[in-house]
Amino acid sequence: MQYFTKEGLAKYLKDNEITKIVAEPIFENQLNDLAEEVIYFSADETSRKHNEALGKKKAARGENPISSAEALQSKLEEIGATEIKCVARVSNKSTNLGGSGRDLNGIHRLVFTPHS
DSSP: OEEEOHHHHHHHHHHTTOOEEEEOGGGTTTSGGGSSEEEEOOHHHHHHHHHHHHHHSOOOTTOOOOOHHHHHHHHHHHTTOOOGGGEEEEESSGGGOOOOSGGGTTOEEEEEOTTO
């Protein structure tokens, strides 16, 4: 786990050839200039909403709850992020990073501290 200001984050991303960032929505428009593609997405919120919706209706056959890691993996597939080592997951706290699934090994988990 690494903590960064914007300048430190920019250097880390460049040094590690990161081309895609998946960042928490609280950083909306703050990181646009740091990578080829920046997506603002909350895996925790997506997972929570999906699972709450399942609880309010009868689950369709084969429809299961999803974890934050599964929500993140699905988003990465949706944006075509096949080279996981070129993707950074940026959050404001380490507990929001998720992504412990086998398919997410190698993703860069970074904590952005814009006011430090």
